[in-house]
Amino acid sequence: MFPGVTAVLVVQHGGDRLAATLTALREQRRPADALAVVLMRSDEATRALVEAAQPDHVVRLESVRPFGEAVLAVESALPAPASDDESIWLLTEDSAPEPGALEALAATLTTAPSAGVVAPKLVAWDDPSRILRFGRSVTRSGRSLPVVEDELDQGQHDDLSDVMGADPVGMLVRRTLWRRLGGLDPALPVLDDGLDLGMRARLAGYRVVAVPAARVRYADGGVAGQGSLPGGRAARRRAREARAARLHRRLVSAPAPLVPLHWVAFLPLAVVRSIRHLLVKTPGLIPGEFRAAVEVMATPGRVVRSRRRVAEARSARWSSLAPLRIRGDEVRLRRQQAAEARRQRASGRAEELRFLQTGGGWVLLAGVAASVAVFAPLAASGGIAGGGLLPLSDEVASLWRNAAAGWRDVAGGFEGAADPFAGVLAVLGSLSFWNPSAALLGLWLVAIPLAALGGWFAAARLTERASLRVLGGIAWAAAPPLLEALAAGRPGPVLAHLLLPWLVVLMFAAATSWAAAAGASLVFAVVVACAPSLAPALLAGWVLALAVSGRAAVRLAGVPLPALALFLPLVVQQWGRGTPLALLADPGLPQWSAAPSPVQAALGQASDAWGRWDDMLGGAIGEIVPVPLLLAILLAPLLVTALTVVAAPRFRSGLAALGLAALGYATAVLVSGLSLSVAGDRAVPVWAGAGLSLMWLGITGAAVLALDGLRRGAAAVAAAIAVLLLAAVAPSVLLIAVGRTPVGPAAERTLPAFVEAEAATDPRVGTLRLDPTAGGGLRATIERGTGATLDIQSTLAATRPELTSTTDEIADLAGNLASRSGYDATEAVERFGLSFVLVGPAPEDARAAAIEQRAVAALDGNAQVVPVGDTGFGPLWRFVDARPDAPGAQIPPAGPVAGWIVAGQLVVLGSALLLSIPTGGGREPDRRPPSERRRRRRRPAAAPAAAGDPAATSATDDADEAAEAAEAAQAAQADAAAEPVPVPAGRGPRTDAESNGGDRDAREA
Secondary structure, three states, rough: OOOOEEEEEEEEOOOOHHHHHHHHHHHOOOOOOEEEEEEEEOHHHHHHHHHHHOOEEEEEEOOOOOOHHHHHHHHHHOOOOOOOOOEEEEOOOOOOOOHHHHHHHHHHHHHHOEEEEEEEEEEOOOOEEEEEEEEEEEEOOOOOOEEEEEHHHHOOOOOEOOOOEEOOOOOEEHHHHHHOOOOOOOOOOOOOOOHHHHHHHOOOOOEEEEEEEEEEEEOOOOOOOOOOOOOHHEEEEHHHHHHHHHHHHHHHHOHHHHHHHHHHHHHHHHHHHHHHHHOOOOOHHHHHHHHHHHHHHOOOHHHHHHHHHHHOOOOOOOHHHHHOOOHHHHHHHHHHHHHHHHHHHHHHHHHOOOOOOOOHHHHHHHHHHHHHHHHHHHHHHEEEEEEEEEEOOOHHHHHHOOOOOEEEEEOOOOOOOHHHHHHHHHHHHHHHHOOOHHHHHHHHHHHHHHHHHHHHHHHHHHHOOOHHHHHHHHHHHOOHHHHHHHOOOOOHHHHHHHHHHHHHHHHHHHHOOOHHHHHHHHHHHHHHHHHHHHHHHHHHHHHHHHOOOOOHHHHHHOOOOHHHHHHHHHHHHHHOOOOHHHHOOOOOOOOOEEEOOOHHOOOOOOOOOOHHHHHHHHHHHHHHOOOOHHHHHHHHHHHHHHHHHHHOOOHHHHHHHHHHHHHHHHHHHOOOOOOOEEEOEEEEEOOOOOHHHHHHHHHHHHHHHHHHHHOOHHHHHHEEEHHHHHHHHHHHHHHHOOOOEEEEEEEOOOOOHHHHHHHOOOOOOEEEEEEEEOEEEEEEEEOOOOOOHHHHHOOHOOOOOOOHHHHHHHHHHHHHHHOOOOOOOOOHHOOOOOOOEHHHHHHOOOOHHHHHHHHHHHHHHHOEEEEEEOOEEEEEEOOOOOOHHHHHHHHOOOHHHHHHHHEEEEEEHHEEEEEEOOOOOOOOOOOOOOOHHHHHOOOOOOOOHHHHOOOOOOHHHHHHHHHHHHHHHHHHHHHHOOOOOOOOOOOOOOOHHHHHHHHHHHOOO
């Protein structure tokens, strides 16, 4: 005899799915004895459809309620159960049971007196051959997981019986047990309500049984829960609700003394899990972590009521739930399957790239050969100097101190923000920590090969043709802006040029990858740090990318954040003193060069040198053919090909590339007219080469896209363009190779040996350096230790609009020492902590030579200094009253503001770095046959109370919890399209205790 069954149907939307569900109820081989319907904010059509089914009870709700509240609203209105055999069947408008579903559920409930809840197999609404979800349980750390999820139904789970819980849809529950437990917990209105009901039923002494023969088609439309739509806000909301449910269950099931400890640990655990989310590229879940923690912490009343519900019904120990938890090997199996899918996709991308097969190896090899030929003398010297190059600090700690906000040891010293470029130099110098300055030499040696590699990879994003990828590598390695920056000794523009193609590659990938988006943000920050003049153009490109990226905009939105974090202190300081344009000044050592004309800029020339063709053969070539015309002829094929992209099949992408080129050209022309820095008595214009690198990137990309549209002849045209381009830059390459550029091998030292010997015992020894300038001026600087370094340079000092009191004092000291006067330098010497005076050599200028002679004569006749002698750097004197421990020679301690600035920058950069780290593929998946995988070692039927308590977790469990949740989020993101494997994915064979329970029920029946 079957027990009396009341089907409770919750209706919200109506429509075709409701009609299908009502039809399925009428077609049951064992029909329900009564039908109770809950209408939530229904329309006339829905009410008419329900009335046609002639329900026994109807409850109308004016607002949408959670599934548990809706069921409670109608169940409480039913007559009290007359016996323990009466039950309620929980259904939604989008859950259509197959004809034998209720018959199988009711038979199980009748033949198993110890069963209090029986659950069906939920199959997909549109594809009943696929199991949507079947049973639910928790891991050791308390994470809720379906026992079976999204698998083809091949009967592989038909031996599943006892479970910890299940989805509430389709459940058949004894009414006496339902009322004893108080129904679904209102504190779990969205997720895990069925799992919680099953756990409480087991603690009350009943079993929860899964019935494979009972199948219910389920659309998961959100009537019971939020649905299962992947991605976007719905997925983030669902993850937050799941986290809140998990934390609530932890507080409910924890022993009373441990509840405060769990409550206090929620926020720190949210921080740990947030770091993990960054590592597995799910940053969108971070706000939900904190919101879920705060929501649960702020509602202790719900926890108290839920604990009271459990206490009133509980008759079994928490350890009785332990055998039903999802085992660790099952969790590992799911991770391995996800890792295998990620590896397959990665191998597919590698196959598409085909580095060696499409000329990448040859491009890299050619770049290495060119670098060896051009920079062989530098490699043999062991150091590099000249132009804008200076040594780096000898200690890595000094590099990082100069990269942080605080004391700037230049222009007499001042407190201020650091140039972000100093941070780039700190990273670069740390790579060769034993000799940080060697990193600059290494940069010059690898610049051409890295440029070729970057150009090839950028071209690989645009075309599959090997010849065009090779053209991209050659064009980027032989770009005139790069060669000019290498010849002039400008490390910032060199680094910016090397990184620009990688920024494009990462921006392409950022639309589908959080790791690529974070990597793009870091590269963006480094590029802007090396070449601030590119900031407006890159921001304009970022805004355009946001506008056309659609849903991917959420990943691109944070690209400028690391750059903003680095520049914000400098922005505040420059804006505060009324010089906002100074933010575009080139970092590093101010170096004057003539600005190019608009025509020269259009040909990629960063100065007025016309590609060094004027220096070739003593100018003989210029007498045969005008150099501008010759250069234009050689570069015309590349420029014309780039313009023809407007007629190519991929003209939209080509227009974007031409737009990028236009932004770069406009940047170069505009910034070259700005003189923001000062070097001695000369105003220094902003270097145009960085903007021209951006222009060159756009032109090269447009040319590659244009040639990719040709069916025939693309390789020949690409070869001709490459040959002509190499001819155009041949003079620059040759002059660099023969050493006729400012860059050359570094000298052994930058200050006299006597000063360096003193610096060995006093690293802060001060030297006042007086350098005559052309036109009769005298440039005074104070250098510490072994001399000026590149990492101590500051745009705050170089772009200062007027002299400060400190620079005035230095000028007064230098002027009085360089002329005969009765000036007493004792106070100034002590104030600045000076020990030596050095007069540098004068340039080839009569007035400069006169200034040098007058300064030497004045110092020789000054009793406050004693001569040390002539050196290779000029005559040297020592102050008589020099004090090695003078306060002016010490670095003042950084204030608290500087510490907070550094902390904020580290948080932003650290978050981006964690998010950008690629995650591995994980362990190899278990490739054993399914039959062997099922033969797992059985675990004990019971566990100690402490181990069985799903909430009494230790700190180690919390760490495991964070790892499992992050892995699950990554797997869900990575394996959305992976084909499910028809093997047990949620549970092994039944334990002895479960089998015995089933046999007992059979005997009782």
